[in-house]
Amino acid sequence: MIALDTLLSDEILWAPLLIVLLKVVVVFVVGLLSTMLMVWFERKAIAGMQNRIGPNKTGPFGIMQTLADGIKLFFKEDLIPNRSDRFVFALAPFLSFVPAFLAFAIIPLGGDFRNGNGGEVTWFGHVTKVQLADPPIGVLFALAISSIAVYGIMLAGWSSGSKYPLIGSVRASAQMVSYEAALGLSLACVLLLAGTLSTSGIVAAQATITQWHVISTGIVPFVIFLIAATAELNRPPFDLVEAEQELVGGFNTEYSSIRFALFYLAEFMNTVTMSALIVTLFFGGPQPIAFGDFVLDIPLIPNALEGTLWLLAKVLVFLYIYIWFRATLPRLRYDQLMDLGWKVLIPGSLGWFMLLASQRMARQNEWNIILVTSISVVVMVGGYLLLQAAFTQSARQRETQGPMF
Amino acid sequence: MGYLGGFIVTLRQRGAKNRVTTQYSGGRVFRRNQKRAVKMDEKLEKPERLHGRHVLNKYEDGMEKCIGCELCAAVCPAKCIHVRGADNDPMKPTSPGERFGWIYEINYLRCIHCDLCVEACPTEAITETKLFEFSFTNRQDAIYTKSELLVDNSGKPQHLAWEDWREGEDLNTSGWMRATAASGDANFTGVVSWSGELGYGIRPAEDKSE
Numbered sequence: 001m002i003a004l005d006t007l008l009s010d011e012i013l014w015a016p017l018l019i020v021l022l023k024v025v026v027v028f029v030v031g032l033l034s035t036m037l038m039v040w041f042e043r044k045a046i047a048g049m050q051n052r053i054g055p056n057k058t059g060p061f062g063i064m065q066t067l068a069d070g071i072k073l074f075f076k077e078d079l080i081p082n083r084s085d086r087f088v089f090a091l092a093p094f095l096s097f098v099p100a101f102l103a104f105a106i107i108p109l110g111g112d113f114r115n116g117n118g119g120e121v122t123w124f125g126h127v128t129k130v131q132l133a134d135p136p137i138g139v140l141f142a143l144a145i146s147s148i149a150v151y152g153i154m155l156a157g158w159s160s161g162s163k164y165p166l167i168g169s170v171r172a173s174a175q176m177v178s179y180e181a182a183l184g185l186s187l188a189c190v191l192l193l194a195g196t197l198s199t200s201g202i203v204a205a206q207a208t209i210t211q212w213h214v215i216s217t218g219i220v221p222f223v224i225f226l227i228a229a230t231a232e233l234n235r236p237p238f239d240l241v242e243a244e245q246e247l248v249g250g251f252n253t254e255y256s257s258i259r260f261a262l263f264y265l266a267e268f269m270n271t272v273t274m275s276a277l278i279v280t281l282f283f284g285g286p287q288p289i290a291f292g293d294f295v296l297d298i299p300l301i302p303n304a305l306e307g308t309l310w311l312l313a314k315v316l317v318f319l320y321i322y323i324w325f326r327a328t329l330p331r332l333r334y335d336q337l338m339d340l341g342w343k344v345l346i347p348g349s350l351g352w353f354m355l356l357a358s359q360r361m362a363r364q365n366e367w368n369i370i371l372v373t374s375i376s377v378v379v380m381v382g383g384y385l386l387l388q389a390a391f392t393q394s395a396r397q398r399e400t401q402g403p404m405f
Numbered sequence: 406m407g408y409l410g411g412f413i414v415t416l417r418q419r420g421a422k423n424r425v426t427t428q429y430s431g432g433r434v435f436r437r438n439q440k441r442a443v444k445m446d447e448k449l450e451k452p453e454r455l456h457g458r459h460v461l462n463k464y465e466d467g468m469e470k471c472i473g474c475e476l477c478a479a480v481c482p483a484k485c486i487h488v489r490g491a492d493n494d495p496m497k498p499t500s501p502g503e504r505f506g507w508i509y510e511i512n513y514l515r516c517i518h519c520d521l522c523v524e525a526c527p528t529e530a531i532t533e534t535k536l537f538e539f540s541f542t543n544r545q546d547a548i549y550t551k552s553e554l555l556v557d558n559s560g561k562p563q564h565l566a567w568e569d570w571r572e573g574e575d576l577n578t579s580g581w582m583r584a585t586a587a588s589g590d591a592n593f594t595g596v597v598s599w600s601g602e603l604g605y606g607i608r609p610a611e612d613k614s615e
Contacts, residue, residue, distance in 0.1 A: 048419040053426045328415045 016126055027132045031104050035269045036066040042268070042323050049327040070261060078257040083161030092159060093255070093262035096152025099145045100269035105132035106141055107276045108200050110286050110308030113207070114295070121304045129200055130286075130304065138198040139191065142277055143184060146232060149270065150176045153234075153241065156263070157251035168250030171334065172234065172241040178341040179231040179238075185349035186221040186228065189356050190281050193217055203285035208292060214282040217356060222282045224349045226321075229274045231341065234267070235322055237329035240337060275318035279311060286311040347387060351380045431538060432569025448571055451535045456518035458536040459511055460562045460578055461555045462529065463603040469499050469555070470530035471506035477522035477531055485515035486522060506530070509551040513539045529602075534562050535574045560604020 040055065040063055047054030055062030080086060111121050111130040120127050135141055150173055157169020190213045191197060194205040206212045214222045231238040242250030252263045279285055286307030289296040298306050332340065355376050362372035417423075427447040434446035462470050473490020491507035499505040522531050541547045546567075557563050562578060564570045 049415045051418055051423045051425045053424065053428070056428075057430075324412060324415065328411045 015124055016128075019123055019126060019128060020132075023132050027104055027109070028101065030109070031101050031269060031272070032265075034272045035265055036070075037063070038268045038272050038319060039066040039069075039264075041319065042326075045320060045323045046327050049324075073261040074258055076257040078259065079254070081161055081254050084254065085159040085161065088155050088159035089254075090259070092152050092156035093259045093266075094152075095155060096149050096266040097262040097269075099149040099152070100266040100273060103142050103145045103273045104269070104276070106135065106138055106199050107131060107273070107280055108134075108203050108285050108307075109311060110304060111200075112303040112307060113200075113204050113285075113287050114303060117204075130307070131200065134198055134200050136198055138196070138200075139187060139202070139277075139281070140197055142199075142273075143180070143187070146270075146274075147176075147180060149266070152263075152266070153251050156255065160251075160254035162254055164247045164249075165251050165253045168241050168243075168247045168253070172251060175234070175238065175240065175337060175341075176232055178338065179228045179345070182224055182341060182345035182349050183228040183232060185346065185353055186224040187281065188353050189213075189217045189221040189349070192353070192356055192360060199280050199285075203280055203287060206284035206287055208290045209284075210291075212282065212284050217282075218352065220352045221349060222278075224345050224352075225278065225282070227340075228345060229278060230322065230325060231337070233270050233274055233322075235271065236326040237331050238337060239331060240334055243331060271319065271322055272315070275315045275322065276311070278318055279314040283314050284310075285314075343387075343391065347384070351383065355380065431540070435569060435571070451537075451574070455533075455535045455537070456520050457534045457574075458513075458539070458562070458568075459516075459522070459531055459533050459549075459554055461506070461509060461531055461551065462578075463556055463560060464501065465601045465603050465606060467558070467603060468501050469505060470528045471509060472500055472502050472528055472530070473504045473506040474527065476525045476527065480521045480525040482519060482521065483515045483517050485512040485517075486510070487512075506551065509554060510548050511554065512548050514541075514544065514547040532578050534578045536562075536568060536570060538569050556603065560602060 043065065044054040044062070055065035058064040058068045080089060108129065108131045111117075120129055122128075153172040153176075154169045157165040157167075157172065160166070190202065193213060193216055194202045196202060196205070202213075210216065234241045241247075242252065244250075247253070252260055255263060288298075288306060288310050298309065301309070355373070358372055358376040359369065361367070362369045427449055428445050429448060430446040432446060434441055464470060471488075473488060475488045475490065478484075478486040478488045487508065487510040488506055489508040490504045493499055493503060493505050518533065520533060523533060539547070553563065553565060555563070562570075562575045564575075
C-alpha cells in the first residue's frame, strides 16, 4: 500500500475508508465553494478599487452571483466549431479542471501542528491528517499537476482550429514552461530548509514566525515564487494568454456553455490552490502566529479547528493580493514577460538557492560562515556580471546581424 | 516608491467616498417605497439636454402642435417613426392648421435617440424628455402611440403606469430643440422666436453664454 494516508497503511477497514471518502467529498465541496466565493470576492474587491459597487443583486451582497452565472452557462448552447478537433476540444476543459482539484488534495487544511504534533488529529478513534493525501513526494505532486494543467490550455487553443486561440495557447505554453523553472528553483530553497517534500512536514517545520520560510529563506524566494505563481496562473499582469485586446478571449475564444465554465472555474480554483500552496510553503499553513514561546491562540476553539481558521485567514490575504495585482498592474508585453522570466527570475532564484546551499554546507561542516557567505556573494556577483556581459554582447550582435528569427 | 506606488493608488480608491456607481434598480424599489429609493434606487442627475422618451406638445390653447407633415419620419435614420396626417375637421380642429397628425407611432426598439426628429419638426411638436428606461416584455409594448406620447391637459408628459418618473424628469422637455430648431435665430440671445407651449407659455431663450 502506498502510504498516501496513515489510515490506509494497515488492512483496510470500513471506518477509515469512510473517513477518506468523507475527506474526498469535503475537499471537493470546499474546492467548489471556495472557487464560487473567490469569483464573487474578486469581482467585489476589484469593483471597490475601480470606484464601482460590483455584483449586489443576487443574494445578500450579491454572494450568489457566481451560482447565477453558472446556472446561466449550463443552459447556454454548447458550440463546437466545425474546424475543431472534436475529441481534443471536448477533453481540454477537463484537462484543466481536474488538475485544479487534484492539486488541492495535498494542502493541509487544518490540524494541530503545535508541540511537534505533526498535524495529526483523531477522528472516530482513528489517527489521521486534515488533508486528503500526504504523499512523500508532496510538493513535487503539486508542480507535476500544475504542469498538466498547461496541456488543458494548450490543447484547447490548438484544437479550436482558429487563429487567436492558437496564438493564446502558444503563449500559454511558452509562459508556463519558462516560469515553471523559476517556480521550482525558488521552491528548492524551501525544500532545502525543510528537509522534506511532504506538505505536512513543511508546515511542521515552521513552528514560530522566524521559522516561517518566508523569513528563514530570506524574502527573495518568496517574492520570486509569488511572481512566478502569478505567471503560472495566467493572472494579470501576466494574462497574455487571454489578452482580450489582442486575442479576443485567448485560448477559450471558441468555448461556450459549460465547457467555458469549466475553464473559468479551473482558473479561479488554481488561484485558490496556489494561494494555499504559498501559505503552506512560506507562511506556516495552518500554524498559528507564534513568537518564540508566545503563541497567538484563539481561545475556546480546539487547536485542530484553529488551524483551519489560520489557514483561511492567510489564504484570504493572498487572494486579496492577487486581486490587488489585477487592479494595479498593466499587462506585460510578451518580450518583457520572457525577459523577466529568463533574465531576472531564473538567475535570481538559482543564485539565491546556491547561497542558501553554501550556508547550509558551512553550518554542517562548521566552516567560517561569514567567509563562506562573502565568497559565495563574490561568486554570484561575478556570475551576474558575466550574464550582463552576455546580454550586452547578444544585443550588440542583434543590432549588427538582425534578429535570429 | 517608484513601481510600487500604484498599489497605494488602487487601495485608496476603495470606499463609498470615491464610488461613481449608484444603486439603481430600474424603479422597482422606488415603486414599492419611495423613501427607500434614495438609498436603494437612485437615479443620477441628468444633463439638461439628455435625449429620452419623446412627447408631442400642445399649444397654450390646447391645440396639438403636430401637423402631420411626416418630416420627422423622413429624417429618422432608424426609421422608427410612423406618421400619417389627416385633414382637420373645420368645426372641431385638432391642430391650428389644415392638417393634423392622425397616427403617430414611435418604435422604441429602433429609436436611437439622435434627436433629428426634434430638429426637423417645423412646429416644435416633438421633443424629448429625460426618461430613459425602455424595457419591454414584448414588441407591441415597445411601440408608443399618439395617446401615450401626447402631453396631458397641463402640458406635462403623461406619467404612464409602467414608467419610472422621478422629480425633474419632465422639466425642460424641449431644451435641446430651442438651440437648434430651424425656426430659431442662429444668434438667438434675447430673441424669442418659438411658439408658446401648453404648461410653459413662451419661455425665454436659452442663455448663449452657457
